[in-house]
Amino acid sequence: MAGSSTTVDIAQAMFTEPVAFADWLVIAPSILTIIGGTLCLITRKQTTLAPKLGLFFLGLLVLNNVMLLAEVLKRGVITMVMGNWLPPFGIAFTVDALGATLALVAAIVAFSAGLYASITIDSSGKRYGFYPFLLLMMTGANGAFLTGDIFNMYVWFEVLLISSYGLLVLGNDRAQLDGTVKYGILNLIGTNLFLIATGLLYGQLGTLNMADITMKVRESGVSGPLMTIAVLYFLAFAMKAAAFPVNFWLPSSYHTPRIVVAAVFAGLLTKVGVYALLRTLVMLMPAARTELAEIIAWVAALTMLTGVIGALAQSDLRRMLGYLVISGIGSMLAGIAMGSVLALSGTVFYAVHSILVMTALYMAAGLMAAMAGSYDLRRLGGLYGASPVLAGVFLVLALAVAGLPPFSGFWPKVMLVDAALTLGWNWLAASILVTGFLTSLAVGRVWIYAFWRGGPEGTVDGGSVSLPGGGVLTLGAQGQSTAAVWVPIGILTALVILFGLQPEWMMEVSSRGASGLVDPVGYLRSVFGGGA
Amino acid sequence: MRTVIFRTFAPFITALMVLFSIFVLLRGHNEPGGGFIGGLIAASALAIYGISAGVGPARRALKAHPMSIAAFGLLLAALSGLLSLFTRQAFMTSQWVTIDFLGVAVDLSTPMFFDIGVYLVVVGAIGSIALALEERESD
Structure with a gap:
């Protein structure tokens, strides 16, 4: 009890x-999104109030994460230990440039999705809790990016996944239940592997604090048990990140939910897996990563090539985009396989680019389907006439995802190829370039089918077929303004163009994030004070 | 299940269980008990009432939707951690205040409010599941 009379030296523990x-x-x-999520859950039956509340808190989240990134860039790594307990016993939130950058991009994507959903999700979807799920998913994603404790990271993964199951089944169709079951089972296996590996790591080192693990692993060197743990982590997070060959769940579940849900998932969820790989393999267990480098490189090359070949083979727009997500994961893994600061900066930059561009592509696909009435490439056509703006936006996003200048996808690929050539991994550089070429074919095909030709398959050359509904975009209630879908696409596309034309700032931030992983002195000092 | 004996006794059992769950919740700081186990007992009370009186009356007796109760609990738990902002300590640092209530010193603390939050989350979430399952059965 607080009133006890014995004196204790509190400074020993707190x-x-x-x-x-x-x-x-x-x-x-985490606090903002929990508060916003609970308020949205309480008010979810008021379908006009809940979206406003949700957007308000997502807006606060964006502001907060902007300030957080500015603070981290100014002061270096920031740590706060819950309950004031001294680390490694207290659960630490330790934020470096990598975590803060990804948290900010995640917040921007979530805000855009919240806005897009305000008219594309019907009121029954809102009553079943789209906004609470979105906000609580952001609690999990931000927590995972910002925490400095490996078990705590597992808990945030669970928060993220449970909310994502809710978002996936929104609508209750047979196909959605089917997709959710596949997604759920694979993620259960993945999180269990994560938990098992964390248990083994705790047994081996006696600590869960990431800074403490980093020091202890560097002292003890590579050993059999640590290699096993590293392989388990690699397998667990490769499943989350949808790396070959454990990526079959992604194409079979991402085309089923509402398009805005697919947009957030494609943008965000796989990158949380990539982030966890960066954190565990590069920062916590660098020696084990060096041993595994060859295997990771093969997985990376196969992921990007199978991904893009899958994308070429698809005739459903959403499935094709799902395969492009996978292909991008391959490029990020290539950076992890190489492990140099330049390569890892490329991975971080690519992750930021991929979050923005994949979300925007899914959102644009939603508009295309709303105008043409289908996601089937054979039935799309004539959209240029219906909306030249959408044609332009899609072209920008398509060039960005293929890694062509002057858009955001170009620079990370340059960094990755440069790093691969410097290290003499010519075959890896070649596979990145071949993937880029095949990606341009895949997205170019979509653009030609959906926008350029006059109408669906079978339209005579030069002819044009009028779209059902005259190609007018009708979403939500009749006569409602469609600004709520154009603004988020506009924000994301503007960022894609900005990072393409002015890449220096993003390169600087990613390289700070990457060098913090390779040489985590600042991280250790932030957690344990000046002595470490 | 709706025998006369069960229907007559169920309200008393429910009341007793809710009372006991609050007792378990409050003793949890230093002795076995706490928000989670207390919440489970209260959710069982709700389930028993739902079986004996029907799901509709159980929902009406609860006033708020179980999911809203769970959300309120989560909100309370998050806010209880925020109080340390004003004492310039880290999130979730416990704050204590001792008040004199009719001559008895009562210790109030943020961990207690956190535990009440956990209690409400468990009551809301498990209660919501239990009532939904009972509803399906009667269809």
Whole structure:
């Protein structure tokens, strides 16, 4: 009880100096989204109020994460330990440039999705809790990006997954239940592997704090048990990230949910897996990563090539985009396989690019289907006439995802290819370039089919067929403004163009994130104070 | 299941169980008990009432939707961690205040509010599942 009379030296176990208000920025993303999520859950039956509340809190999240990234770039790594307990016993939130960057991009994507959903999700979807699920999923995603404790990261993964199951089944169709079961089972296996590996790691080192693990692993060197743990982590997160050959769940579940849900998932969820790989393999167990480098490189090359070949073979727009997500994961894994600062910066930049561009592509696909009435490439056509703006936006996004200049996909590929050639991994550089070429074929095919030709399959050359409904975009209630779908696509496309034309800032931030992983001095000092 | 004996006794059992669940919740800080186990007991009470009186009356007796109760619990738990902002300590640092209530010193703390939050989350979530399952059965 608090009133006991024995005196204890609290400084042995707890921080006693006051905590700066700026440090609260590291935990605020989780708190804001929990508060917003619960308020949306309570008000979910009021289908006009809940979206406003949700957007308000997502907007606060974006602001908070902007300030967090600015603070991290100014001061270096920031740590806050829950309950003031001294690390490694207290659960630490430790934010470096990598975590803060991804948290910010995730927040922007979530805000865009919230806006897009305000008219594309019907009121029954809102009553069944689209906004609470979205906000609580952001709790999980932000927590995973910002935490400095490996078991805590597992908990945030669970928060993220449980909310994502809810988003996936929204609508209750047979196909959605089918997709959710596949997604659910594979993720259950993945998280269980994560938990088993974490248990083994705790048994081996006696700590869960990432900074502490980093130090202990570097002292002990590579050993059999640590290699086993590293392989388990690699398998678990490769499943999350949809790497070959454990990626069959992605194409079979991402085309079933509402398009805005697919957009957030394609943007965000696989990159959480990539982030976890960066954190565990590169920062926690670098020696094990070096041993595994060859295997990771093969997995990376196969992931990007099978992904893009899958994309070429598909005739459903959403399935094709799902395969492009997988192909991008391959490029990010290539950076992890190489492990140099340049390559890892390429991975981080690619992750940011991929989150933005994949979300925007799914959103654009949603508009295309809303105009033409189908996701089937054979039945799309004549959309250029219906909306030249959408044709332009899709072309920008298509060139970006294929890695062509002057858009955001170009620079990370340059960095990855440059790193591969420097290290003498010519075959890996070649596979990145071949993937880029095949991707341009895959997306170019979509653009020609959907926008350029006059109408669906069978239309005579030069002729044009009028779209059902005259190609007018009608979403939500009759006569409602469609600004809520154009603004998010506009924001994301603008960022894609901005990072393409002005890549220096993003390169600088990614390289700070990457060098913090390779040489985590700042991370250790932030958690354990100046002595470490 | 709706025998006369069960229907007569169910309200009393429910009331007793809810009372006991609050007792278990409050003793949880230093002794076995706490929000999770207390919440489970209260959710069982709700389930028993639902079986004996029907799901409709159980929902009406609860006033709020179980999911809203769960959401409120989560909100309470999150807010209880926020109080340490004002004492310039890290998130979730426990804050204590001792008040004099009719001559008895009562210790109030943020962990207690956190535990009440956990209790409400468990009551809401498990209660919601239990009532939904009972509803299907009667169809």
